[in-house]
Amino acid sequence: xxxxxxxxxxxxxxxxxxxxxxxxxxxxxxxxxxxxxxxxxxxxxxxxxxxxxxxxxxxxxxxxxxxxxxxxxxxxxxxxxxxxxxxxxxxxxxxxxxxxxxxxxxxxxxxxxxxxxxxxxxxxxxxxxxxxxxxxxxxxxxxxxxxxxxxxxxxxxxxxxxxxxxxxxxxxx
Numbered sequence: 001x002x003x004x005x006x007x008x009x010x011x012x013x014x015x016x017x018x019x020x021x022x023x024x025x026x027x028x029x030x031x032x033x034x035x036x037x038x039x040x041x042x043x044x045x046x047x048x049x050x051x052x053x054x055x056x057x058x059x060x061x062x063x064x065x066x067x068x069x070x071x072x073x074x075x076x077x078x079x080x081x082x083x084x085x086x087x088x089x090x091x092x093x094x095x096x097x098x099x100x101x102x103x104x105x106x107x108x109x110x111x112x113x114x115x116x117x118x119x120x121x122x123x124x125x126x127x128x129x130x131x132x133x134x135x136x137x138x139x140x141x142x143x144x145x146x147x148x149x150x151x152x153x154x155x156x157x158x159x160x161x162x163x164x165x166x167x168x169x170x171x172x173x
Contacts, residue, residue, distance in 0.1 A: 065099035
């Protein structure tokens with residue numbers, strides 16, 4: 001991970017991949033979906049800044065533990081220039097209650113919810129200033145959340161230990 005890249009979890013990558021393919025926002029419907037994906041949640045939009053692939057695995061596991069169910073996870077990886085080139089400030093906001101405390105300090109927030117500013121950042125992302133990452137639920141031949149759970153279960157906070165052990169059990173034998 002040589003580039004400074006902020007990640008955000010989304011429900012689906014299909015609409016984002018369509019925009020990446022065209023290097024532009026394909027339609028007003030896509031624009032609305034992109035904004036919903038970025039603004040979903042409470043307060044300012046959350047981002048994560050992993051320093052290595054292991055951090056990204058831990059962040060993904062923590063996001064799923066917080067949601068409470070094992071699933072695939074899809075992430076948008078925005079290059080830092082998507083925000084800095086349009087004047088959006090990114091602020092470090094440590095997540096002290098994150099299920100994996102060793103990566104809670106990698107949490108950031110966009111300091112805007114303004115549609116015009118966010119659309120400008122999205123347009124830069126679609127023009128090849130970012131990428132995608134995803135982890136499947138169980139496929140042993142891919143980035144697999146069950147394997148990730150087994151790999152990092154000792155770093156998970158006590159509150160989530162039972163859940164992570166349940167998810168990882170087939171890789172612990």
